[in-house]
Amino acid sequence: MSVRTLVTGLGVVAPNGLGVERYWEAVLEGRSGIAPLTRFDVSAYPATLAGQIQDLLIEDHLPSRLLPQTDVSTRFALIAAEWALGDAKVDPSTMTDYGMGVVTANACGGFEFTHREFRKLWTQGSKSVSVYESFAWFYAVNTGQISIRHGMRGPSSALVAEQAGGLDAIGHARRTIRRGTPLMVTGGVDSAFDPWGWASQIAGGGVSRSTDPQGAYLPFDRAASGYVPGEGGALLVLEDAELAMARGLPEVYGEICGYASTFDPPPDSGRPPGLRRAAELALSDAGLAPDDVDVVFADAAGRPDLDRAEAEAIRGLFGAHGVPVTAPKTLTGRLYSGGGPLDVVTALRTLTEGVIPPTYGPSDVPREYGLDLVVDEPREGRPGTALILARGRWGFNAAVVVRRFTG
Amino acid sequence: MSKTISLDDLRDLLVQCAGEVTGVDLAGDIIDTDFEEIGYDSLALMETGARLEAVYGVVIPDDDIAELKTPRDLLDRVNQTLVEAS
Structure with missing residues (x-):
C-alpha cells in the first residue's frame, strides 16, 4: 500500500x-x-x-x-x-x-x-x-x-x-x-x-x-x-x-494522487508531442480513467499552434467536449515555475468549493478544437478530481492529478 | 591624520551589508560576542570586508576575515591598519 x-x-x-x-x-x-x-x-x-x-x-x-x-x-x-x-x-x-x-x-x-x-x-x-x-x-x-x-x-x-x-x-x-x-x-x-x-x-x-x-x-x-x-x-x-x-491536522485541501512528466520528440520526428502521454501516465499513476476527471486546468500557451496541440491532446483523451476545461491563468499571465503550482492551488479550491472558475478572455474558440472551455462565468458543480497540465519551452510536459479528500 | 572606526561605525556597516537578525540586539554589548551568535556568517563578513575597503580603504583578505571572530577582532584589525597607514 x-x-x-x-x-x-x-x-x-x-x-x-x-x-x-x-x-x-x-x-x-x-x-x-x-x-x-x-x-x-x-x-x-x-x-x-x-x-x-x-x-x-x-x-x-x-x-x-x-x-x-x-x-x-x-x-x-x-x-x-x-x-x-x-x-x-x-x-x-x-x-x-x-x-x-x-x-x-x-x-x-x-x-x-x-x-x-x-x-x-x-x-x-x-x-x-x-x-x-x-x-x-x-x-x-x-x-x-x-x-x-x-x-x-x-x-x-x-x-x-x-x-x-x-x-x-x-x-x-x-x-x-x-x-x-x-x-x-x-x-x-x-x-x-x-x-x-x-x-x-x-x-x-x-x-x-x-x-x-x-x-x-x-x-x-x-x-x-x-x-x-x-x-x-x-x-x-x-x-x-x-x-x-x-498530528491532528486542521484542514486537508485534497490529495495529490497522480503525476507524470514526458518530453517531446524532436520537431521533425513526425511523432506527436508528449502532453497527452503525460496526462495518460498521470491518470494511470492515480489509478484513474479519463471518465473520472471532472475538470482540466490547461497549460493554455496562448499561441495558436500550441493551443491547437493542447486541444488535440485533451480531445484525444476525453473525446470532443468530453470534460470541462479552464485556464484562470489569463488573470495572472504565465508564471513559469509558479504557473503549475498556482493551477494546483486553483484546482484544489475548485474541488473544495464546488465551483469551476472560468477562463476570462477567450470568446471565439474554433469549433474543431472540441473543447468544453469554461468561459465568462464560474460553473457550479461537484468536481471530485482535477487534471492539471503544463508545458515548458523546449519540450517539457507535466501532468498532476488531484482529488478531493474523503478521509 | 589618524582616523579609526568605532563599534557604531561597524554596526552600521554590518546592517547595510547584511541586515539584522530578528531577536538580536545589536545596540547591546556585542563587542566580544562571536559574529555567528549575532547572526553574521562568513559571507556577511566578506561583504562587510568589501565595504570596509570601499569606504575606509582598508584591505582585509577574505581568508583573513574569516579568522576574525568578534567585532573587537575586526575593529582591532581595521584600526591597526588605519593607524599604520596614517
Missing part, C-alpha cells in the same frame, strides 16, 4: 491576489493582475503588459537579514512558504528537521538581483559586486533559503523545466514523501521584471505585444497572440496522510 500524499497548506503570491483567500476571490470575480509593467520604463520595449505583484511590502514579511541576499523572486518564495506552513498549522521548530524537505522549481533564477550586480561590475568594478550574488542568482536558491529559514533539512532539490517545472516539483515532493519524508514544502515562484529579464522573456518569442490588458492573453481563441508574462506563484505543504492525521 503506497503512502497517500495530502495537501495541507497553501501559500499564494499572485499578481491578482496575495494569500490564497484573496487570490481565490479574484479568480471567482475575474479580477486581473495584468496591467502595464511599472517596475521600470518599458516604453521602448515591444511588449509592455505583465502580471505584476503590487502592494506587497516585503519589509513587513521578512527580516532585514534576508533582504541584502535575496532576489525579488526569492522574497516572494519565502513569503509564500511561510504562509503555506502557517496555513498548515505547522511549526517546523517543533518537528524533526530531517523529516521535512523542500522541492521548488525555478525557471528564471535571480534575474533582477543579478542584473543589478552586473551593472555594478561594469560601472564600479568587481569589488563592488555583492558577495550574495554567489547564490542569489541560482535556480536552487529558493529551496535553500526556505530550508535554512525553517530548519527543514530533509531531502531537498530544485527542478528546472520552464513552465512545466512547478508540477515536476510537486511530483518529486510526493515521491520524496513516499520514500519516507513526512512533510514537504513544494511549488515554484519566478519573477524577472528588470530590463534584462524582460528583454530575455520577449526574446523567447512567445510574449504578446498587445497593449490591451483584456485582449493580450487569449488562449484557445482564434485571436490568440501570445502570452503575458507574470510573476509569483505558489508553495504548498504536502504530507504523508497517516502522519498528518497523527
Whole structure:
C-alpha cells in the first residue's frame, strides 16, 4: 500500500491576489493582475503588459537579514512558504528537521538581483559586486533559503523545466514523501521584471505585444497572440496522510494522487508531442480513467499552434467536449515555475468549493478544437478530481492529478 | 591624520551589508560576542570586508576575515591598519 500524499497548506503570491483567500476571490470575480509593467520604463520595449505583484511590502514579511541576499523572486518564495506552513498549522521548530524537505522549481533564477550586480561590475568594478550574488542568482536558491529559514533539512532539490517545472516539483515532493519524508514544502515562484529579464522573456518569442490588458492573453481563441508574462506563484505543504492525521491536522485541501512528466520528440520526428502521454501516465499513476476527471486546468500557451496541440491532446483523451476545461491563468499571465503550482492551488479550491472558475478572455474558440472551455462565468458543480497540465519551452510536459479528500 | 572606526561605525556597516537578525540586539554589548551568535556568517563578513575597503580603504583578505571572530577582532584589525597607514 503506497503512502497517500495530502495537501495541507497553501501559500499564494499572485499578481491578482496575495494569500490564497484573496487570490481565490479574484479568480471567482475575474479580477486581473495584468496591467502595464511599472517596475521600470518599458516604453521602448515591444511588449509592455505583465502580471505584476503590487502592494506587497516585503519589509513587513521578512527580516532585514534576508533582504541584502535575496532576489525579488526569492522574497516572494519565502513569503509564500511561510504562509503555506502557517496555513498548515505547522511549526517546523517543533518537528524533526530531517523529516521535512523542500522541492521548488525555478525557471528564471535571480534575474533582477543579478542584473543589478552586473551593472555594478561594469560601472564600479568587481569589488563592488555583492558577495550574495554567489547564490542569489541560482535556480536552487529558493529551496535553500526556505530550508535554512525553517530548519527543514530533509531531502531537498530544485527542478528546472520552464513552465512545466512547478508540477515536476510537486511530483518529486510526493515521491520524496513516499520514500519516507513526512512533510514537504513544494511549488515554484519566478519573477524577472528588470530590463534584462524582460528583454530575455520577449526574446523567447512567445510574449504578446498587445497593449490591451483584456485582449493580450487569449488562449484557445482564434485571436490568440501570445502570452503575458507574470510573476509569483505558489508553495504548498504536502504530507504523508497517516502522519498528518497523527498530528491532528486542521484542514486537508485534497490529495495529490497522480503525476507524470514526458518530453517531446524532436520537431521533425513526425511523432506527436508528449502532453497527452503525460496526462495518460498521470491518470494511470492515480489509478484513474479519463471518465473520472471532472475538470482540466490547461497549460493554455496562448499561441495558436500550441493551443491547437493542447486541444488535440485533451480531445484525444476525453473525446470532443468530453470534460470541462479552464485556464484562470489569463488573470495572472504565465508564471513559469509558479504557473503549475498556482493551477494546483486553483484546482484544489475548485474541488473544495464546488465551483469551476472560468477562463476570462477567450470568446471565439474554433469549433474543431472540441473543447468544453469554461468561459465568462464560474460553473457550479461537484468536481471530485482535477487534471492539471503544463508545458515548458523546449519540450517539457507535466501532468498532476488531484482529488478531493474523503478521509 | 589618524582616523579609526568605532563599534557604531561597524554596526552600521554590518546592517547595510547584511541586515539584522530578528531577536538580536545589536545596540547591546556585542563587542566580544562571536559574529555567528549575532547572526553574521562568513559571507556577511566578506561583504562587510568589501565595504570596509570601499569606504575606509582598508584591505582585509577574505581568508583573513574569516579568522576574525568578534567585532573587537575586526575593529582591532581595521584600526591597526588605519593607524599604520596614517
